Amino acid sequence: MFDKLKHFFLFGNTYYGVEHTVVENEETILAVSLKKKKNNLDIVLKENVKAFEDITNYIPKKSGIALVINNDKVLSKKIPLSNDEDLKLIQKAYPNINSNEFYFDILPQQDSCFIAICRKEYVDNIIEDYRNKNLYVVNVSFGNHALLNIKDFVDSDEVYTSNALIRKDQNGITDISWQTNVIAQNYDINGLSVSSMFLLSFAATLNLVVQKKGNKHSNFESKYKLLIDEYQQQRFFSQFLKIGLLFILTILFINIFIFNHYFNRVSELKQTSQVNESTKQQLIILKEDVDKKEKFINDILKSESSKSSFYANIIMVSLPESIRINEFNFQPLTKRIKPDKPIDYELNTILLNGVSSITADISIWISELEQIEWVEKVVITEYSESNKSLTEFSLIITIK
Numbered sequence: 001m002f003d004k005l006k007h008f009f010l011f012g013n014t015y016y017g018v019e020h021t022v023v024e025n026e027e028t029i030l031a032v033s034l035k036k037k038k039n040n041l042d043i044v045l046k047e048n049v050k051a052f053e054d055i056t057n058y059i060p061k062k063s064g065i066a067l068v069i070n071n072d073k074v075l076s077k078k079i080p081l082s083n084d085e086d087l088k089l090i091q092k093a094y095p096n097i098n099s100n101e102f103y104f105d106i107l108p109q110q111d112s113c114f115i116a117i118c119r120k121e122y123v124d125n126i127i128e129d130y131r132n133k134n135l136y137v138v139n140v141s142f143g144n145h146a147l148l149n150i151k152d153f154v155d156s157d158e159v160y161t162s163n164a165l166i167r168k169d170q171n172g173i174t175d176i177s178w179q180t181n182v183i184a185q186n187y188d189i190n191g192l193s194v195s196s197m198f199l200l201s202f203a204a205t206l207n208l209v210v211q212k213k214g215n216k217h218s219n220f221e222s223k224y225k226l227l228i229d230e231y232q233q234q235r236f237f238s239q240f241l242k243i244g245l246l247f248i249l250t251i252l253f254i255n256i257f258i259f260n261h262y263f264n265r266v267s268e269l270k271q272t273s274q275v276n277e278s279t280k281q282q283l284i285i286l287k288e289d290v291d292k293k294e295k296f297i298n299d300i301l302k303s304e305s306s307k308s309s310f311y312a313n314i315i316m317v318s319l320p321e322s323i324r325i326n327e328f329n330f331q332p333l334t335k336r337i338k339p340d341k342p343i344d345y346e347l348n349t350i351l352l353n354g355v356s357s358i359t360a361d362i363s364i365w366i367s368e369l370e371q372i373e374w375v376e377k378v379v380i381t382e383y384s385e386s387n388k389s390l391t392e393f394s395l396i397i398t399i400k
Contacts, residue, residue, distance in 0.1 A: 014034070015034045015035075016045075016064070017065060017066040017201040017203075018030065021071050021200075028050060030047075030200075031045060031201065032201040033059070034206065045058060055135070056135070061135065064137075065136065066137075070143055070163060074116055074117070078112050078176065081108060090104050101119060103220045109172040109174070110172050114176055116142035136227070136231040138208070138227050141204055144166055146207065147166055147199065147203055154189065155188075157169060160179070160183055161200050162182060162197050165182075182196065182197075183196070184197065314372060315350075315397075318369065318372075320361040322361045323357075323362065323365060327352065329350070331345050352397065354392075356393065374399055
């Protein structure tokens, strides 16, 4: 399970392979892409790329690719099968070469060995060229040896590639012969139609999908591990950076959402607090005003209550029997009481309204009132006879 996750992390569901070969005496690159959908594979790219500079038009940057080198820089030979060590087999096939300067790939079959070699400098330069294009070579096969990955899926005993005819039987590959004029063929590979031109790049790409281990009879194995490690580090950094940025953006988004929520909530609370504070201040001011007025009125009422009783008692004692008082108003208001307006009243004043059955008693009574020590003056404001038996009058008594 872990290996599958690791593999998906490296390649996703799309795999790429390229073959460097010679077609009609012209150096060319044959690119193939396979896409994995559940347990099925689809060929999504088959492209003949004339110029290396155009390779990124077909393969996305930062992708891992399987490389097939199958041009005139690769030397291939068939020798009889033996139990000799790999280096001895190389010396048998190529007695005069310095094996330290070459990558080799040995393909042991039933009765023979197929050997392909290529200079390390040339291979490393190609790998570096791809690296400069921000593409990562993760595996390299030489000559037509990649066909071994799919030989069991091809029914025909003669298989054409981009530059060779390969003969095989039930025991394996029996012969590889170079062809200048390749016959174009289509092969059914487990339900996929693959042209002979793209057969090797398809086989190399399929090797990435099935995660087939490298050839133990090759000195490229140590280089392969370095390439995989470099690609893993790049993918890890790239994916970690994406995931990290996504995680940070998610956290920032959540923080912004939470911040906005609480910011709006705090703003609402601040507005409510401000309204409450303003209302509170208004209530305080109103209460202070009401308290002042209440105190003022209470003081007036207390004062009036004591004084008005005193004055009323004396006035009523002096009142003749023929006179009846209808209104006794101590310190009467001069205006109606209005909000936010001071209370105006006539200080040291008594307003009397009444009627008399004997008109002469009014004058006598007024004279008696004027004799009281605390009375400054008495003014008649109204005087009228309502009928033949009663006389209405109004008096204003000013207190000293």
